[in-house]
């Protein structure tokens with residue numbers, strides 16, 4: 092992959108005297124219920140710009156529900172979600188323009204080429220065809236798939252499809268990227284490639300990342316961590332602080348102590 096150029100998007104939020112003061116994502120007192128089933132209870136946390144925040148939780152913790160609220164698939168029942176200070180309920184256009192998403196389920200059209208998938212998505216964002224073609228070519232180069240541009244997506248491996256989905260999520264140059272368990276079903280090498288690619292987006296382009304996972308080994312000491320369990324945030328902050336507060340030597344043990352779990356969500360599978 093080539094070194095990406097920094098993004099200079101005129102639609103990025105106006106700089107403030109302290110840009111770090113504006114969270115890439117702010118979740119403030121968000122609750123959600125499916126009928127009588129309460130999926131999220133008073134969830135609050137922030138994702139800083141240029142940070143990698145891991146949202147760690149077992150199946151059913153509420154991660155996908157939270158993503159559905161942030162992306163406005165579901166209406167917000169209570170609480171507030173902001174993206175770079177834009178309330179997603181009150182100014183959704185401004186907020187969503189700054190957001191890129193990779194959903195848990197693949198959403199590529201398998202019978203279209205890689206380029207066609209990207210151009211289709213760019214058109215949905217109102218990006219002109221010439222500009223879209225240039226961005227698509229650049230992004231395919233970055234994910235090492237330039238030589239496959241005209242191939243059908245059906246012929247890609249699972250890891251290559253994921254990389255293409257990440258490229259697609261970046262086409263409109265978002266400043267915040269959400270990924271919902273993006274390495275599920277991938278082999279060890281493909282997982283490592285995806286994680287290192289996304290970490291590069293943080294360090295080289297300043298993108299704020301929220302990475303939902305149930306796998307401890309995807310989390311590193313320099314990350315921010317949110318532990319979500321049965322719809323509640325049990326701990327949050329830099330990994331070192333969470334470990335200190337839990338009195339645990341590693342994320343695995345901290346998770347066990349915080350949740351009282353007897354079995355672990357997985358560390359390497």
Ligand SMILES: Nc1ncnc2c1ncn2[C@@H]1O[C@H](COP(=O)(O)OP(=O)(O)OP(=O)(O)O)[C@@H](O)[C@H]1O
Nearest residue numbers: 125128129130148149150151152153154155156157
């Ligand atoms: N459409 C729905 N109708 C009713 N209950 C739902 C619905 N979607 C999710 N739930 C419930 O809400 C809770 C949170 O589920 P959610 O899918 O958000 O968790 P998750 O952490 O993303 O887990 P997974 O990784 O398995 O998707 C679970 O108890 C789940 O059964």
